[in-house]
Amino acid sequence: MTDLLAMQWQQITASSWLILLSVTGFWIGISIYRRSSGKPLLHPLIIGTPFIAILLVLISVDFDQYYKANGLLSWLLGPATVALAVPLSKNLKPMSKVMPILTIAVLFGGFFAAVSALSLALWLTSEPIMMLSIAAKSVTTPIAMVITHQLGGLITLITPIVLFTGIVGILVAPQVFQVFGLQDERWQGLILGVTAHAIGTLKAFEKSPRCGAFSTIGMGLNGIWTSLFLVPVVQIFMA
């Protein structure tokens, strides 16, 4: 217990003024994003991170130094993951009626998401580290980060991977729904949540609160479910 606390305390106290860079980058990203009325390609991360990367080069600070200086933010990811339980629990109660279909969809969908990503990665890329880093792509970022860390993948790569997955998801999902004639907005929401996590959920809330609630559930349950099966599945693929 004490070594755990000591480790976390060290992570927090390693923070320095460089953290201000992240906050500024985030703030610039957010203000541009809001002004564009929420275009997914102008996501705060897409605007903010290149900006910080350029600044780091200009003031000649290397990435490791910057990353350590942001210990406080990285540490907050833990409590933030825990915080996801609140919206999940709020939305879970009214859904007991459709629970069987919902569970089947999340179990198969989440599994298929990871397996398809791994198979395609095996086919198209040559670096084993890519496989480890892409496996958690359909999971919401805070959960994806802990899973990727556990797998030994690249934490730096998973955030843009998750982001890109979400953007692709919300761009293609409406077309797919139309082609296959899926009109029920509850299931549209669930699919958006499982496949495109937080970005999909935002999109779902634009449609209706009900659609958004299902999306939140899809995202949360898929995160939990993926963290359970991913480690053994990845081991099979890497063998």
Add this chain to the structure above:
Amino acid sequence: MVLFQWLGELVVKWTGVIVPGSLMGMLILLICLAYPSGLAAIVGPVSNRLIQNLSLLFIPACVGVFSLGPAISLQIPQLMVVIALSTLLVIIFMTVLITTIGAAKND
């Protein structure tokens, strides 16, 4: 939140399951929230704030993309193809799955 994360980390340490500690903490909180108590009123506002500013927490790791070695950066186009294809496949898969179940139920 912090308390529940520690609880989660501890449970993971004791039981040796492969779930990350913070996820275990989330599950514990989820179970606690299922029972009506004053807990929801306490954790609700904190949780909202954290989730609203979640993107900020991803920034440090995300910046690292620009300092990846050439072995990995060269593969980014392939990576994007993998992501786009598998995302499309999953959405089609889930849509078909759900419409099939739905149709079976209505029969």
